[in-house]
Amino acid sequence: MDQPATPPDTPLADVTARIARAAAIAGRDPAEIRLIAIAKTHPAERIAPLIAQGQRLFGENRVQEAQAKWPALIAETPGIGLHLVGQLQSNKAEDAVALFDCIHSLDRPSLVSALARAMDRQGRRVDCLVQVNIGGEAQKGGCAIADVPALLGAAREADLPVVGLMCVPPVGVEPAPYFALLARMADDDGLPERSMGMSGDFETAVMLGATYVRVGSALFGARD
Numbered sequence: 001m002d003q004p005a006t007p008p009d010t011p012l013a014d015v016t017a018r019i020a021r022a023a024a025i026a027g028r029d030p031a032e033i034r035l036i037a038i039a040k041t042h043p044a045e046r047i048a049p050l051i052a053q054g055q056r057l058f059g060e061n062r063v064q065e066a067q068a069k070w071p072a073l074i075a076e077t078p079g080i081g082l083h084l085v086g087q088l089q090s091n092k093a094e095d096a097v098a099l100f101d102c103i104h105s106l107d108r109p110s111l112v113s114a115l116a117r118a119m120d121r122q123g124r125r126v127d128c129l130v131q132v133n134i135g136g137e138a139q140k141g142g143c144a145i146a147d148v149p150a151l152l153g154a155a156r157e158a159d160l161p162v163v164g165l166m167c168v169p170p171v172g173v174e175p176a177p178y179f180a181l182l183a184r185m186a187d188d189d190g191l192p193e194r195s196m197g198m199s200g201d202f203e204t205a206v207m208l209g210a211t212y213v214r215v216g217s218a219l220f221g222a223r224d
């Protein structure tokens, strides 16, 4: 008889195992899927254990909060990647380009210009994903589906390195159709990265082609 598998003893091991299982079901190489630990609202003391367990890729949704927490953590541990997953105001573009390695929330032409200016000034190219308002929700951030081709065109013209698409589906409904739509849009546009899936639905996202999953509460516990 087979030995029972050792149960994962940390949330990080559990989430990693669940990603691998979903990838295997979908016939995908788990190495194609990168886990972004979303650390918003959590202080450095809560982040340090994850770094000690080997996690290197983290996400924040606010520039100012990230500026307060991350420079010290990054200085202590080489190889940390920091991604911005929240709405970005144009007047924070300069700070965002200086601190983050990837921006998942490119959603409008004015931000294309602000990011291009900041990258030119700093001589630093930061990968961007276009956030798509995949559910067509009035109150939600992200570029309307119909406006994505024009935004991608503007980004290419401005020489922004756009590598993929990102979405946050509507709350409380089955997310799979939205993930499938985002993956198809990325395919159609020849973009390799799809940032989709959070604590409640990352396995579904993996099965539908996510290359980045953004997981907060399943790793850190509930936010206040």
Ligand SMILES: *Cc1c(COP(=O)(O)O)cnc(C)c1O
Residues within 6 Å of the ligand: 038, 040, 061, 085, 086, 168, 198, 199, 200, 214, 215, 216, 217, 218
């Ligand atoms: C907070 C946040 C997440 C993580 O959410 P959890 O449900 O805690 O996993 C993912 N993506 C974005 C854009 C977020 O703001």
